Amino acid sequence: MNKKAIIIGSGIAGIAASIRLSLKGYRVEVYEANAYPGGKLSEITLQGYRFDAGPSLFTLPEQVDDLFRLAGKQPREHFDYIRLPVACHYFWEDGKQIKAYADIDRFGKEVEAKLGEPAENIRKALEKSAYIYDRLSPLFMQRSLHKFGTWTNKDAMKSYLKMGKLGIFSTMNRANEKQFDHPKMVQLFNRYATYNGSNPYETPATLNIIPHLEFNIGAFFPKKGMHDITMSLYRLAESLGVSFHMNARVEEILVQEKRAVGVIVNGTKHFADLLVNNMDMVNAYKTILKKEKQPRLLLNQTKSSSALIFYWGIKKVFPELELHNILFSEDYKTEFEHIFTHKTISEDPTVYINITSVHKADDAPKDSMNWFTMINVPNNQGQDWDAVIREARKNIVNKINRILKTDIESLIEVEEILEPRTIESKTSSANGALYGNSSNNRFAAFMRHANFSSDIKNLYFCGGSVHPGGGIPLCLLSAKIVSEMIE
Known part of the structure; x- marks a missing residue:
């Protein structure tokens, strides 16, 4: 076979699709707007601290292993991970703490001892x-x-x-x-x-x-960090002959007689037998497919929440913290009403702290930790984000100080911020929504864009904004679904 495939975007689904299509005999070209592969699954380095920039939870690792096996390689020789002994450490304002042990019996005993909730x-x-x-x-x-x-x-x-x-x-x-x-x-x-x-x-x-994925199957951590999911698969794709073009923003998908035939990049036309779009579906239709029929019903669906993330270098080690930690709000329902109804942030947000240096010591200097500190926030609807972020940061710091009995502000050595506006500009996610359309109704699963175009032949879609959904495992499965559709 000497057919050519073009993939728009090198998010994890785009990389996976490039591997699968290459193994089907296609010559694959990937065009990426950023200078690096991975989309949200990238990394940040700041003065001796390394942070996984985006997704921090790793489940269903066999979806990554399968790609190496398809290429005839032993997965552990190229990508390795551990199963976490503690999935998450939970904290509440009243001093209660729960460790969600991977051992379900131990988790049950923990909950029964701490909360009186029957282990059964x-x-x-x-x-x-x-x-x-x-x-x-x-x-x-x-x-x-x-x-x-x-x-x-x-x-x-x-x-x-x-x-x-x-x-x-x-x-x-x-x-x-x-x-x-x-x-x-x-x-x-x-x-x-x-x-x-x-x-x-x-x-x-x-x-x-x-919860079945996190407990019954397990929560995992790549030994080299989450970014190694991207880089190990990127290297695999390159070894199979996939060509990646960075800083190459696709300006338009070329359609002739209702058939996708290529793309325009930096004013130059590139032709192919089929195209796979890994760009956020909504922004793809608004930009590179703006001349084509618009799926208005899908485009107008309510979007998922976004995130406000502070990447903090903390010059202290907190031995009580795990890889994943949650500091819960007192009123969870009100917190979600703020996000989805009022498009604001509660004064008492639930705080998630991810610390990869717990398992990968070189991610932070000696006697320090790398805190990925995140709260859920509404997607971008034109809020005054500068004011919102200032207020949220103050509330986050106060909450951490109360629960961990510390003065975290004095320990912050470096800081970088990611928020809905920069999420959209860096990853082309519509409104900075992390998971495409919202899943806040029983029909949401049926309201995701298909993995193919019903109007344009030879145009396919993968990634978190289309079926089956967001998150690393589902993105990888979207690439699998696409490859199985293609002869």
Whole structure:
């Protein structure tokens, strides 16, 4: 085969698609607007501190391993990781703390001892999560929802009879209130809605599929940091002959007689037999596909939440902190009302602190830590972000000081900020939304853009803004779905 494929964007899905298409015999060219590959899955270095810039949770590592195996390589020779003994350390204002141990029995005992929540409730909740995963993963994660065969295969048929048990008709919060006795456990499991930028009080209970990934399968950490997911796959792609062009922003997708035939980059036309768009779907239609028919219904869908991240070099080691840490708000429902209804930030936001130096010591100088300090925020709707960020930073610092009994401001040695405006400018994510369209209704899974264009032949879509959704595993699966559609 001597066919050529062009991929627009080198996010993790674009890199994965380039590998899969190269192994199918295509000559693959990838055009990337930035000077580096990876999109959100990149890194920042500041005066001896290294930070994974974007996604910080690694689940379903076999999705990465599979790409090496497809290329005939041993994954561990090129990319290695560990399973975390503690998935996350949770803190509350009243002094309560819970360590979410990877050992489910130990996690259950921890919750029972600290909160009085029966360990049996943890076990049942995770069994329910596994049940949802086993029935919905083959349908919603592994296949296109926009092909007739998806809805007539045996996996789909089995799911139709179990829709009530799968959480379609309830919200995550209502389901968790039934599963747990203690409100802190409801809050802990409601948190999983944020993994795709959703509101647990609105999103369907099917998202209770996520704890299965983190506990039953496991949460992992690449030994060289999250950025190594990008770089190891980037090197694999290059070894297969994929050509990457950096600082090469695509200006237009060329369409002739309803067929994608190439792209314009820096005023020059480049032709190919097929195109795969890894750019955010909304911004792609607004820019490089602006001459084509617009999927208005999809473009006008409510967007997911965004993030405000402070990358802090902290000149002290806090031994009580893990890789993943959560400092919960006192009123979770109000926090989400601020984000999704009022498009603002609560005065008491939940604070997430990711510290890779816990497992990768060279990410920070001696006796220091690299804090990726994040809160969930609304996507960009024209707010006065400079004022919002100043107020949020003050509230975050105060919360950390209260819960960790410290003066964190005096320990901050370096700082860089990422917020909705810069998320959009750096990653082309519409409105700075991290996960494309919101999942705050039961039909959201069906309202994601297909992995192909129904109007333009030979044009395909992958990445977090299209089916099956955002996050590293789903982005990698979107590339798999695309490659399986292509002869």
